[in-house]
Amino acid sequence: MGTWPDGAGVGTQEEPANDRRYASSASKDARGGLEMDDNVGTGGHVPVMLERVLELLAPALAGPAPVVVDANLGLGGHSEALLAAHPALHLIGIDRDPFAIEFSTRRLSPYADRTTLVHASSGDLAEVLDQAGRPVIDGALFDLGVSSPQLDEAERGFAYSYDAPLDMRMDTSQELTAERVVNTYSARELARILRDYGEERFAQRVAGLIIKERAKEAITSTKRLADIVRDAIPAATRRTGGNPAKRTFQALRIEVNAELSALEAALPAALDALTLGGRVVVLSYHSLEDRLTKQALTARTKDTGPPGLPVPLPAHQPRFRLLTRGAELPSDEELARNPRAASARLRAAERIRVDD
Numbered sequence: 001m002g003t004w005p006d007g008a009g010v011g012t013q014e015e016p017a018n019d020r021r022y023a024s025s026a027s028k029d030a031r032g033g034l035e036m037d038d039n040v041g042t043g044g045h046v047p048v049m050l051e052r053v054l055e056l057l058a059p060a061l062a063g064p065a066p067v068v069v070d071a072n073l074g075l076g077g078h079s080e081a082l083l084a085a086h087p088a089l090h091l092i093g094i095d096r097d098p099f100a101i102e103f104s105t106r107r108l109s110p111y112a113d114r115t116t117l118v119h120a121s122s123g124d125l126a127e128v129l130d131q132a133g134r135p136v137i138d139g140a141l142f143d144l145g146v147s148s149p150q151l152d153e154a155e156r157g158f159a160y161s162y163d164a165p166l167d168m169r170m171d172t173s174q175e176l177t178a179e180r181v182v183n184t185y186s187a188r189e190l191a192r193i194l195r196d197y198g199e200e201r202f203a204q205r206v207a208g209l210i211i212k213e214r215a216k217e218a219i220t221s222t223k224r225l226a227d228i229v230r231d232a233i234p235a236a237t238r239r240t241g242g243n244p245a246k247r248t249f250q251a252l253r254i255e256v257n258a259e260l261s262a263l264e265a266a267l268p269a270a271l272d273a274l275t276l277g278g279r280v281v282v283l284s285y286h287s288l289e290d291r292l293t294k295q296a297l298t299a300r301t302k303d304t305g306p307p308g309l310p311v312p313l314p315a316h317q318p319r320f321r322l323l324t325r326g327a328e329l330p331s332d333e334e335l336a337r338n339p340r341a342a343s344a345r346l347r348a349a350e351r352i353r354v355d356d
């Protein structure tokens with residue numbers, strides 16, 4: 001199968017060019033030193049905290065006809081393992097990246113009769129469930145952020161380490177690109193994004209230099225933007241804390257893909273759709289995602305009644321209980337195999353009460 005990763009198990013028809021891009025990226029992970037034996041079939045792409053995800057979701061998926069939503073399908077790694085572990089499971093997989101849907105459609109083809117894969121933003125999760133005729137679910141998984149192929153394919157413009165057009169769209173059919181943000185937003189808007197989404201201490205300086213530089217010539221490449229960021233950061237700070245462009249690129253990615261507003265809509269929608277005993281697992285990769293997740297989960301695990309009531313009122317009782325103490329981290333062993341898991345934070349909760 002040419003460029004498909006070995007053992008991908010993704011069908012035998014000739015792959016379109018876009019799929020090839022996904023396949024070659026998955027192989028890069030393998031060349032990066034991941035153990036082939038441990039993966040679930042994409043030539044080295046290892047889903048983050050896979051065993052823990054399976055363990056946490058398993059009790060919720062033990063019924064006769066369980067339904068799970070994978071709100072961040074990506075390469076379909078978690079989904080494939082869930083489908084393999086639960087023979088009666090129906091999986092609804094969502095991704096806003098059309099290449100992820102194409103790739104996972106092939107990868108999950110052995111389970112085609114038990115999968116519904118949808119090209120959509122997880123922000124539309126409630127509508128996706130309605131349209132799939134599955135408004136009630138037993139499990140939900142969020143594996144947030146970008147996938148390895150999105151980072152590794154230079155031309156997608158997510159990475160400061162490659163020179164490429166400033167794109168950063170997960171959904172390649174949307175209009176807003178990083179180039180548009182960098183060249184049209186005001187200094188104030190840029191500084192806010194860099195501060196709020198990138199936690200960039202020098203947000204104003206970076207925004208100021210972007211405005212100055214774009215007045216000379218539009219900023220259209222990742223390399224030029226990375227150079228501008230480096231020049232805006234004081235030399236003493238540049239020597240510590242890795243590549244200074246990292247925070248700016250994260251901020252732009254979050255803005256271009258409206259990542260936080262999607263999560264703000266998707267997580268409550270998934271929690272509302274969970275049946276009694278249903279479980280949600282969320283893997284976050286930066287503090288903003290983890291904070292939103294923590295807030296959404298803890299809000300539902302608290303008694304909301306006025307303090308001092310002699311008998312707790314059912315309407316104020318918590319609907320969920322937390323399954324994790326704080327955020328769980330990947331093991332050292334996983335980090336040795338997959339350095340990209342380093343920033344992962346896992347939180348999970350279970351529905352313990354439904355509204356009357």
Ligand SMILES: C[S@@+](CC[C@H](N)C(=O)[O-])C[C@H]1O[C@@H](n2cnc3c(N)ncnc32)[C@H](O)[C@@H]1O
Pocket residue numbers: 046047048071072073074075076077078079094095096097100120121122123143144145146147148170257259262263
């Ligand atoms: C970390 S990857 C998921 C990897 C996947 N769990 C696996 O095992 O292959 C995250 C995926 O979520 C997708 N994504 C990010 N934000 C999204 C959103 N709001 N709606 C739908 N998909 C989204 C990205 O396009 C990417 O494919």
